[in-house]
Amino acid sequence: MNYSLKPITSAREIRLGDADAGRPEDVPRGDELDEAIRHERKRLKKLQSVLYADGRYAVLVVLQGRDASGKDGTVRKVFRSVNPMGCEVTSFKAPTDIELEHDFLWRIHQRVPRRRLIGIFNRSHYEDVIVPRVRKLVPRKVWSARYDQINEFEKMLCVNAVVILKFFLHVSRDEQKKRLKERLEDRKKNWKFRAGDLDDRALWTEYTAAYREAIAKCSTKWAPWYIVPADDEDARDLLVSRTIADVLDDLDLGYPALNAELEGLKIE
Numbered sequence: 001m002n003y004s005l006k007p008i009t010s011a012r013e014i015r016l017g018d019a020d021a022g023r024p025e026d027v028p029r030g031d032e033l034d035e036a037i038r039h040e041r042k043r044l045k046k047l048q049s050v051l052y053a054d055g056r057y058a059v060l061v062v063l064q065g066r067d068a069s070g071k072d073g074t075v076r077k078v079f080r081s082v083n084p085m086g087c088e089v090t091s092f093k094a095p096t097d098i099e100l101e102h103d104f105l106w107r108i109h110q111r112v113p114r115r116r117l118i119g120i121f122n123r124s125h126y127e128d129v130i131v132p133r134v135r136k137l138v139p140r141k142v143w144s145a146r147y148d149q150i151n152e153f154e155k156m157l158c159v160n161a162v163v164i165l166k167f168f169l170h171v172s173r174d175e176q177k178k179r180l181k182e183r184l185e186d187r188k189k190n191w192k193f194r195a196g197d198l199d200d201r202a203l204w205t206e207y208t209a210a211y212r213e214a215i216a217k218c219s220t221k222w223a224p225w226y227i228v229p230a231d232d233e234d235a236r237d238l239l240v241s242r243t244i245a246d247v248l249d250d251l252d253l254g255y256p257a258l259n260a261e262l263e264g265l266k267i268e
Ligand code: AMP
Pocket: 067, 092, 093, 094, 095, 123, 124, 127, 128, 131, 132
């Protein structure tokens, strides 16, 4: 299987139409797809174990997407085989009163993973260039100044050994409708539904514009964005897990050398 996600390097590559959310042609199906996912999970499990032992890097995985785009499912399924000791998940909700009294990155910085760990952000500082813009919560000059602030912040993290990958889970209108309908009707899913989700859905075009600009302005060499076609959950899991595993692979992680001071020690 050759298909892999490419980091966004120009605005031209940002395709967020309904057709772009479907399963890409050359992603395998059926048993072959299941096998490919299992393979990536195994890779991720091994790589995370070396990441922890190696100790030089932290990894930050940012997940963004509309309601029901599959952020929770991606956390659950992509990281299923990874040692929980090596992971931290943070779900960012609407800011609290105290959070609103600080700069928008204050709550974010506190949750950046330390070295050895994979930190997963379920929503992130990108909400702060999306929601306030679409909902007109703050003036344009406030949210539009944040792109540069985000780029500088992420660059500082990168220089300090945080490897950043950002995924936009892209669903189509029809798929979101289907998933929101399930949330309305299924007791196990109903708790996830907020009436506000429908208001957000009604603002589909405005959200698309906001995501498009955030991705265009903030896909950098040090913190690239990947757009994930997310209508098909298995394809999504394969593409996300493979991308993370490939980036970890490129770090050339290794177990530290044997400790010379311990040489010759006998255990009775
Ligand atoms: P959920 O992820 O579905 O549990 O919902 C969390 C809600 O919090 C979503 O509607 C987000 O848009 C909202 N949210 C998260 N971060 C922010 C933010 N910085 N500003 C405004 N709304 C936010």
